[in-house]
Amino acid sequence: MKKRGFEIVTDYINKEIHLPQRATHHSAGYDFEAAAEVVIPSIWKQLLTRKINDNAATEKKIKPVLVPTGVKSYMMEDEFLQLANRSSNPLKRFLLVANGIGVIDSDYYNNTANEGHIMFQFTNFGLKDVVIKKGERIGQGIFLPFLKADQDQTDHDRTGGLGSSDQAK
Template sequence: MTDYKEKEIHLPQRATHHSAGYDFEAAEEVVIPSIWKQLLTRKINDNPTTEKNIKPVLVPTGIKAYMMEDEFLQLANRSSNPLKRFLLVANGVGIIDSDYYNNSENEGHIMFQFSNFGLKDRVIKKGERIGQGIFLPFLKADQDQTTHDRTGGLGSSD
């Protein structure tokens, strides 16, 4: 994992007094390849192996966040990304749980997952706003039980 301490990363900020979300920036330049270009390049004919190779791209933010036990950070796309750049947050909405940060196997680095449904590859430049994060509380069901403690990062509770 890249250390972003010396990389001039900006802390997320809200754009206006009434903004719910904090704008996150890309910590480095990343290319998001067109899914169509990938499909054509691989000449798929219902080949499941090729389909597995077309994955979202993780865009690092260089940011970590802590939350209280009954809070989470929701990661959402910027409204202009699909409209102007053909970029989707691949998991729809990202959920950063309070135990994502600083557990035994993960330092808590926040990343956005993007897929590009446009015809051309898209370049996200360092410092470009890529998404927003909204801190939210959550409730637990009566007789709530969990199966284990988190020991990892993205997808570690699968």
């Protein structure tokens, strides 16, 4: 029985994708690479090109950018994969993982909406756009166990991909 690991998403099988690996023997995180070149626009540049008085339109345009990895992950039922930023991204490139950390649940694997494709959400707080090149290391994933409350009850199964668990309410 497989416990935890990574696989390439079907749409990326012939696109020279590398499975995440740890950089050193004592590294906790598995380094993820970008599966495609992606531009992360500066939020300041976006603000300056928008009408400042049009808040609703500005908010729709200024949002995180998803960077595909071409990878999915399987794990045990009581585990999750935590997605974290590389320590050098904010310091050198002004990139933040927009949701702080990402949480990949075990039932995200092979979901019907996107096969469990893992993507990182980035916001660029720098003054210039940042280009992430294909194959560049963008973040890391750490497998972690989690605990459940004594009163834990769930009546819903995952019905989709990214952001789908909020639809189960």
